[in-house]
């Protein structure tokens with residue numbers, strides 16, 4: 001296929017609406033053809049804005065002949081059913097993270113894709129397309145800072161479902177660091193411990209913040225402070241410490257104000273402005289892949305295997321949170337379809 005890719009979108013909430021906006025105005029070679037959301041009014045609104053058709057049956061939308069590729073941005077527990085339907089229809093599918101919230105759900109997706117015999121699934125771990133993270137990876141891979149020793153990560157949201165189960169802080173939020181750390185370092189995480197301070201009052205009973213300490217196979221240590229009810233803004237930090245230097249993400253800010261004897265860099269209040277370029281690049285990369293029979297390699301994009309591993313690691317961290325102890329992690333063998 002070398003023509004325009006017609007995308008079927010499932011989920012028209014915050015992310016679905018943003019993806020529809022990008023596909024319609026900032027990504028070349030794609031259009032949104034149909035949209036489904038259980039909330040019909042939302043689907044209608046986003047469909048109107050992007051010139052798509054609102055549909056009332058998600059499985060028919062996925063199977064529809066006019067739909068070339070499927071984008072899933074519905075809530076976490078609904079991903080599996082839609083990804084499996086896209087694989088059954090033989091269509092490329094970009095699924096927002098997490099691939100599925102349980103390891104068993106991710107396994108069913110791996111089994112279906114392996115039986116299909118070709119990779120169709122991409123997982124929306126968009127940080128792999130962020131210019132800052134790409135530069136960190138380049139610096140490490142080119143030997144600019146020597147061998148990696150420690151990766152410091154901070155992931156803060158102003159507010160995020162106060163009172164949600166404490167495990168969600170890991171499976172829905174820290175899962176980004178679990179994915180991006182193994183991608184950056186190019187090796188697997190083999191041990192996890194989770195520490196919690198006194199919970200923030202704004203978290204409404206959720207254990208938040210949480211401090212994840214992870215160890216990789218070669219002995220690099222990763223610390224992740226994830227604090228999703230931090231109040232003040234949306235912020236993601238990352239510093240990689242190597243044997244001969246360090247490299248750190250800068251927090252992009254459109255302006256710096258100087259007044260009253262100080263400087264102020266503004267922070268966004270959610271992920272969309274912070275990762276705007278990452279979302280755009282992720283979608284462009286996915287659309288380019290869907291248009292060609294053989295997508296360009298190597299690719300930073302996360303496969304179903306990466307989605308499986310992220311959920312596997314998240315579950316190990318939940319176990320570490322619940323037991324208070326270190327949890328040793330041994331991944332199953334990577335199926336042949338996902339060998340590099």
Ligand SMILES: NC(=O)c1ccc[n+]([C@@H]2O[C@H](COP(=O)([O-])OP(=O)(O)OC[C@H]3O[C@@H](n4cnc5c(N)ncnc54)[C@H](O)[C@@H]3O)[C@@H](O)[C@H]2O)c1
Pocket residue numbers: 010011012013014015016036037038039042058073074075076078096097098124125126172271
């Ligand atoms: N990559 C990222 O940075 C990022 C950022 C935010 C959210 N996400 C992920 O994107 C997904 C959507 O998050 P959001 O922030 O847009 O949430 P949201 O609550 O704004 O939107 C979710 C939408 O899914 C719809 N929905 C619920 N059940 C459905 C079903 N069975 N079928 C179809 N639609 C259904 C809801 O009506 C809602 O409109 C989640 O999986 C989330 O984890 C990823």
Ligand SMILES: O[C@H]1[C@H](O)[C@@H](O)[C@H](O)[C@@H](O)[C@H]1O
Pocket residue numbers: 157160172173174176228271
């Ligand atoms: O679903 C969102 C999204 O993945 C964001 O990137 C993350 O910062 C939030 O914590 C999470 O709730």
